Structure formats: C-alpha cells, structure tokens
Amino acid sequence: MGAYKSRPTSSCAEEWHKKISESYAVLETRMKEDLDPKDIEQYTGIQKACCSGDTDRVLELADERCVVTKTETGLTLLHLSCISTGSKPFVKLLVHAGARVSSLSRNGFSPLHLACFQGDVDLVKDLLLEEADPTVIGYSSVTALHIASLNGNEEIVEHLIKCGANIHARDTVKFTPLHIACYFGHEKVVKCLINHGADINLSGEVGDVPLHLTCVKGHQSITELLVKGRRNNKADVNAQDNEQHMPLHFSCRAGHLTTVDYLLQPNLGTKAHEVNIYGDTPLHLACYTGRLDIVKSLITKTGPTSLLVENIFSEAPLHSACTYGKNIELVKYLLSQEGVNINTQGRDGHTALHSACYHGHYHLVQLLLDQGADMNLVATEQNGDSEKDQEQTCLVWAYQRGHDAIVTLLKHHKRPQDESACGDYSQPGGDGSYVSVPSPLGRLRCITKEKINVLQLRASLPKNFHLDINEIEFLETIGSGSFGNVYKGYCRGKIVAIKRYRSSAFSAKSDVDMFCREVSILCRLDSPYVIRFVGACIEDPSHFAIVTQYVAGGSLFSLLHVQKRNIDLQSKMTIAVDVAHGMDYLHNLPHPIIHRDLNSHNILLDEFGHAEVADFGESRFVKSMHEDNMTKQPGNLRWMAPEVFSQNTQYSIKADIFSYALCIWELLSGELPFAHLKPAAAAAEMAYRSTRPPIAITIPKSIVNILQMMWSPNPEERPTFAQIIPMLDDCRQEFLAVSKTLSGVLSMLDADWATPIDDSEDGLEMGYSGLEPSPSDLEPGELPAGNVTALRTQWEMCAKSLSGEKNGSSVFPATDKNGYVSDPLSTLRVNDSPILPQQD
CATH class of the missing domain: 3.30.200.20 (Phosphorylase Kinase; domain 1)
Incomplete structure (x- = not known):
C-alpha cells in the first residue's frame, strides 16, 4: 500500500510524553509507599511515635542508639516523621542525636523529598534549618524542588530556592522544575520559577521546551506567561523538538483552540505552515485528530497554503481527515475549500477514498462516493522492483484490511446521476443486492x-x-x-x-x-x-x-395476496390506524427505534381484525445509527424508501413513513406495489425516477392527500406518525358516516341471513363463527361483525344472490377472475371496538 502502509499511529513525541506521564505516576506511587508503610505494627515504640507525631513520646524514648535505626524499607525516624503533618519539635532533637537528615529510603527519597510531596511547609522549614541538602538527588534524579513543582506548592518552592535549590536541575528525562510545573499546570509555581530566573527555553530529553508541554496540555494562562516571559527570558514560539514539532503542532493535534488562536496572533510571528520531520503541517495534525474548529481557525487566519501540502506519506490534509474518518463535517468543510479536489492523488497514487477504505470508515466512504470520488483510481505499492510494483484500487485496500461492509458498498455503489443506475435494476438472485465473500480478517x-x-x-x-x-x-x-x-x-x-x-x-x-x-x-x-x-x-x-x-389472523400480505380476502373500507382504516399507533410508539420511545423493514409481511392481524407490527430483525435504535455502520439496503426492496435504496446510510425514521405509505396503498388497492417489476426494479423506479404506485379513482381523496405527503421524495416533508394518526382518524369518521348512509340501502334488501353460502368459485363454505351476533340479533340494515379468517359479509352475499338477474345486471358486482370484488367497498368487516386486552 505504498508509503502509506508505514504511517505511524502516533509520533515519537506523543509516545515520549506518555512515558513521561507513566514515569511520574511511578514516582508518586513510590513516595506514597514510603508515606503509608504496611508493616507499622512491627515498628518500635519510637518509630510509632514519630509516625503519629507524638512529641512527648519521642522525647521520652530518643537516645543515640535508636535514632540511627531504619525500617526494612530503609525509613529513618526523620522519614517516619513525614507521615503525619503538623509541627514536630523533635526533628531538631533527632538530628542532634545523630539522625542523618539526607538519608535515602529504599525507594530513593530523603525526608525532604517526602515532606515536599506531603506539602508539609513546617517540616520542610525544620529540615532546611537542620541543614537538609535541597540539591540531594533521589529516585529518577529528582530533587526536592522537582517534587515541590510536581505537587504545586508555591510556598515550598520559594523556600527551597532561597535555601539554595538548583533551579535548573534536571531529572532522568532532562526536565527542569519549570518543565514539570508547566506539564502539570501549576501556574503560581511557574510564575515563581520565572521570577527567580528559570530559563524558559531549556530543552528536555527530546528537545521539548516548557512551551511544548503547555501546548500539549492546553494550559492557556501558562502559555501566555511563557511567551511574555521576563526581560530577555521569553519563550520561542517557533522552537522545535527533535521531530521538528513546534508548539503550534502540539496544540493543533491536541485540539486546544484558545491556545491556537493565541499563538496565531500576528505579533508573535508563529510559522503556521512549517512542517515536522514527517512533513506534517499544523493543519495536517488537526485533520488527523478531527479538529474542525482548529482547521477553520488555521485556514481563516493563515490562508489555504497548507491545504495542498503533502507529507512524506503522500497525504494532504484531506487525506488526513479521511484517515481519522470520524468527523464527516470536517471532510465536507475541506471539500468546500477552493482548490481541494476529492480525487487528488498523493505521490503514491492513493486518494482520500483509499484512506477512508483502509481505516474502515463506512459512512465516510459513502459520503465520498456520493460526492464523486472515483473508486477506480489506483495507488502503487512499492516493492523495490518497478516491474513488480502493484496497482491497487481502494476496494483492494478495504479487502486486505478486512472491511467487508465497505467492499460490499464499493461493489454495489451507483450514484443517482449514473445512467446505469436507472436501467440495471436486478442482478442474479432477484433482489439486486451484492453479497461479498468475507475476507479472512473480516x-x-x-x-x-x-x-x-x-x-x-x-x-x-x-x-x-x-x-x-x-x-x-x-x-x-x-x-x-x-x-x-x-x-x-x-x-x-x-x-x-x-x-x-x-x-x-x-x-x-x-x-x-x-x-x-x-x-x-x-x-x-x-x-x-x-x-x-x-x-x-x-x-x-x-x-x-x-x-x-401467536397472532391468529396471519400477515396482511397473506390476507391480501394468498387468501385474497376483501376487506371493507372501515376495517382497512382500522388496520392503518393500528399500524400508525405501533410505529408512533416505536419512534417515540425514550430510545427511539427505526423499524427499517415495514411491509405487509410484518403487519399481523388478530382474530378481531386489529393489526400489530412485528419482525424487528432489521431494526435499530436511532441513537446507534451513527455509531454503527448502517446496513446496506436493509429490509424488503419493494417497500424501501428512496434514500435507503440510493445508498444514503444517513437516513432517518422518516424512511419508515415511506414504507408505511406503500403498505396503505397496498391495503387500499389489494395489489403489490409495482407487482409487474422485480423488487430491485421497483425500488429503483421509486428512487431514481420518482415513480409512485398509481392511485385509483376508488381511493378516497382524503387518503390520497395523506399518501402523497407520506411518500414525498424529500424525507423532511413527510409527516410524523403523531401527525398521521389524527388525519386517519378523521378519514375513518368520515367513512363511517358514509357507511351509515349506505346501510339504509341494505335495509331494503331481503336477504336470508341464516343460510350458509356455498361458494362455488372457491369451494369454501362460509358461515358464522360464533364470535359475531346471530342474524336475528341484528337491526335491519346492520352489517354483521366478521372474522378475518372465516367471514364474508352481506355485500358478497348480495352479489351472489343477484348475479343471476336478467340482463346480467346487478347493483352489486360479482367477484372477478382474480377473486377480487371490483366494488370500491370491500366485503370483509371487523369490529370497530377498541383493541381487547391480550389473553394469556
């Protein structure tokens, strides 16, 4: 994969700073061990008295023999006196009796080190009065001044310096007390050290000056202290460490915007386009860590010069942002800049799309493809022999890294503007979906x-x-x-x-x-x-x-297209409202759920004709949609929203609204959406040609208006289910009023309600199931309540009984060759009562 393959995940300086943090953590742990001994029960009486600060007891037991004793961990009585804070008049007595004031414990610390870490100002003063040496070097070459700077105690620092502490002493990583105070953000200590003449530009082990450290940590006030300095002792804003990082590089990578803005002040003369040994400008490092605010500040204040600079890994800032891949807005911003080309190839030929594929950033790959990224451009893998160099597309990079979902996306992707996107509807298998062979790593x-x-x-x-x-x-x-x-x-x-x-x-x-x-x-x-x-x-x-x-009535798909049941308009509206309630419930949970596979297969009907939403195998919690790679074309293609089919993985819950609209159309018409097309072709028609199923004149106008809103090509224009439900309720009430008017016509018909009908067309004997009232209980003209799986209503009975009238005419048409009744009002009716509680 060319030079890109060797790109380190972090710089040597970053690894070094991690080691430094770890080393100081170990330092603190060792001092805490000395200040919190585990074997105190085995101590002598005077050792216990020193630990507790019991002056009277110490004075009683002190003699020349015991003052030189040590514990198994090398702690003297003076070390033990540091465990408790407060005045200890016996320190002078112990020293005069022969206690060694600068003796080191087994962990490598003198009593003065421990007193500084403990922050015990009185004890520090007492030890210094007894001529404790402030320049004694302990574990990791630290002095008492290093410890006081680490602890952030300004008073102790001041006192140590006055007593002769070396302000420029270096520990094992060549850090001075000023380095440590800057790294840990102790502003007052920094000011104290600067006032006493600490050299601001002394470098550490890897060439890092105190200003580098404050920019890594984002200590803004300390940064200003160092830059302003004192007299001729001021920080160099363009100082470079061994990897040629300037302070601006570190603050950009760490994302400290206020520090960046401060360093970019014109009067400071910061070189904003300088590169480190990897060829990275500050803009590169901001992009590698996804810092959009930093990138905007750099480009606004310093111009676009760095936008086209390539580092030694053949990456411009756009490549860098795609390597990071988690901030899509950053990539969009860079693409909006003049002169930035989405298909720019580095010296080794790899593009921003290569970078995104290599690191597995699915959503970013999707964006780049939609924005016109060319997946056919190749990068060259250098093998040292020009004849053996390999040209690799971004698909190869994704496969070799085991990112199988991206391989699938690349194989299947077609942008809406591609001519072939509208014509090549299907592939072998019928659903138009490509399934990749998983790579071993994937x-x-x-x-x-x-x-x-x-x-x-x-x-x-x-x-x-x-x-x-x-x-x-x-x-x-x-x-x-x-x-x-x-x-x-x-x-x-x-x-x-x-x-x-x-x-x-x-x-x-x-x-x-x-x-x-x-x-x-x-x-x-x-x-x-x-x-x-x-x-x-x-x-x-x-x-x-x-x-x-178990839902006894089966799926809506089975009812409409297998059993070919005909449902009256009121019952259709009941089903539509029930499904809308179910989807509204999912969309408004504390953690909303997007169904992603709403179709007539997944709408189940109970024995009373009420609907329930089922099958959540493709569903997602909305909050996780941007965290996980969204599935390529989830659900059934025939009911799929255009934004889902057209490869946009950033779809919303409005995709469910579109699928719901097709279910309502299917329910009203009794036909599959685009039944003459294969599923992939149907989805492509809706996505790329904005085609919608034909609306028959028998579908009420009020429903037509709702359908057109729900299947709008713009997801933002579709209503929510909370808005849809009252619309459907209004339609249902309107149809109920019409139904009551029609029932007056039925009352004039003399029908034999009790006689079962032998349906010669389908061989089914239809009768009453016991769930509905008997004919004798019905008022004249009233329709019987029906069972979804067993009942035919009076409409169909009348159509049968009148089909033999002279001239073949009837006010109720018979069923057609497909088993459907052509009248806009269908023949299956369900109760209008509310949903009954579920029976255990």
Missing part, C-alpha cells in the same frame, strides 16, 4: 463481535425472558426466511410463534447479529400495537430462538 472480526454480542445479551436480558429449548413444543411450520423457520407452538401454557434462527453467519449480514439485535429490541417493547415478546433461547447457539405471541 470473518475473524465478525466471529469475535458475535461472541461479544451474545455475552452482552445474556447479561442484559431480564431473567424472566430466558427460555430453555425444552420449554417449547414445536407444532407446524407457519413461515420461513433467510434466518430460518417460524413455527407455531406452545410455551409456558400459551400458544406462541417461534422464530428459530440458524447459528451460522457466512454472508455479509450476520444471523447472530440480527438475533441479538432483535431480542434486545423486543424485550423493551410494551404496546398493544406491537407484537408481544415472550422470551428467547440464548444459551446454545444451535438453539437460538425468539418466542412471541
């Missing part, structure tokens, strides 16, 4: 992620939803899909539906991932308009299953 990552998902699901799923496969009795198969089969069965005394998953996942979309996601969503749902979750088998991958309530 497959390994997938397996690891699946195991993590299952473990997390087991831990988070409430215990009452945990099922054992032995608790389930499987009956007949009632459905199937790519995931496995759906069975009717019994579980815990209830009739249930069991969705049995396969545990293997060898395609681009993992069955295990879908299973875990669906269970995690279902267990959070509680609405009469959404399928009720019973539990899941999650312990054994070979027995993965999801158990839900």
